[in-house]
Amino acid sequence: MQQIIGHIIIGIGLLFLAFGILGIFRFSNFYARILVASKIDTVAFLTILAGVIVRQGWSAFSLRVVLILVIMLLINPLITHIITRSAYLSGYKVKKED
Template identity: 50%
Template structure:
């Protein structure tokens, strides 16, 4: 039962993330929104799978995947933002769209 609630919460995260990505017109704001929602949804989905699987080898593997995602998602988004900044994409204010 709890894992079903976590899966529903992850879909809510994804829906709000898509709305946030379309709402912002700044590339950096879109990147930030996408990365945060991606990480939050991944955490809740994998937590739901761990609860569903119980204590087993599979849940340990899922926990390792979760730790890997928590480390690599922010790093990959930082690399994308830094690359965009170094290639001259300006950081625009929200009102100047």
């Protein structure tokens, strides 16, 4: 029962991830792409790792997965921020989507 719930949560995470990839190819503006893609990726990462935690139950394995989750939550906004800042300070203009 526990394993089936975990599998359902992992499946929902894969669905989020597929929408993120769709967003990368759909928009023609760089800023729209980075806003859509990185963020859907955050949600998908949270959901898939939560699914693995539910599947494994309370053990040393789950504690390590929680550690990976905390590290990812700390560094993911930094990566998005520094890529966008690099593009903005290099003079890439925000255009309307055409």
